[in-house]
Amino acid sequence: MKHGLGLHVLVVVLALIVLLRAVLLSEASVGWIGPLTAVFVVVHIVGASTLRAPVARFAWLGALCAVWVAMALLGADAAYVSFGLILLFMTEVPLIPAVSAVSVITLLNTVIAVQTRGQWGGALVGSMLGAVVGVVVGLGFRVLFRETERRQQLIEDLHRTRAELAETERTAGELAERERLAREIHDTVAQGLSSIQMLLHAAETEDLPTGAADKIVLARRTASAGLADARRLIAALSPADLAGNSLVDALDRVCDRAAGGQCTIGLLVEGQAVSLPMPVESALVRLLQGAVSNVVRHAEARNAVVTLSYGADAVHLDVVDDGHGFDTAILADPSAHHFGLNAMRTRVEQLGGRWSIESEPGHTAMSVAFPLTQQEEESR
Structure with missing residues (x-):
């Protein structure tokens, strides 16, 4: 679910309280309130767990409001559900549209209460009080969710940074070792073979017996071949x-x-x-x-x-x-x-x-x- 599981569990519990009151008070429309409560719970769970696009979320909240109005018009004590809807609007949509939706819900709560009970004063006070409490609690949830998301983002950034740092260190270590080996080969084997080659080349100019001269030429060619191999190895270890x-x-x-x-x-x-x-x-x-x-x-x-x-x-x-x-x-x-x-x-x-x-x-x-x-x- 997009936000905390606790909020959505609370909304479901509030809807079930409406059904429980209808059953305990043996309200005449309990046969309709039960299916409507089930529809409300199913729509809420499906929408909360699957819908992500803003337009889809608004449509989901609108469907929940429609079910709530139907339950209220049938005589259910749907103020509990309206309180849950206020919490959802305060946490699911931007602040200004959320406050507007809360105002509409409060007005509908008042009108429906007057139509079913005929008491303006009590209906208005009860609806306003529920709206204020819902807004305050919703703002608390809003801040909590925002802080939770921020911390989760920080944790993800930290893990990603650590992984990148570890990969960078590993790669840098490998490159440094390759370059160290290339330098060592260049400074020792390659330089040594180069010096040997130069000395043997100088020795070729000396007046030596035929057999010795042939061996010096062979040694110089061998040193030259080894130097070429060393240079190829250095090149392979280089970028x-x-x-x-x-x-x-x-x-x-x-x-x-x-x-x-x-x-x-x-x-x-x-x-x-x-x-x-x-x-x-x-x-x-x-x-x-x-x-x-x-x-x-x-x-x-x-x-x-x-x-x-x-x-x-x-x-x-x-x-x-x-x-x-x-x-x-x-x-x-x-x-x-x-x-x-x-x-x-x-x-x-x-x-x-x-x-x-x-x-x-x-x-x-x-x-x-x-x-x-x-x-x-x-x-x-």
């Missing part, structure tokens, strides 16, 4: 966007995938491109993926600009958006949920780079810089 693409192409693909809806993301490249180590290129792609994801999902930005700049001594990646911004002080709060930002900073620092972020309403800028030192040697 898919880098596979067969330059760094600029990979960043452009990330921007194209993230752009859409209300946000436009553009990529600018400044300076002369230079060769970068695979770990640095991988980190730049991962950092951009995280940054544009934050822009699209959280910043509510309309425009974002990604700038890749090759300087004399460093490569820079800047992401600027015009979203609502956030308080960067949360980065120093261990209880705040900013796992993604901390993961970015950690990834940059592990590679010897610099990471910074500044934000205010209408402007957020993330900046990353990696030094360009011994790039040719490291990228081999």
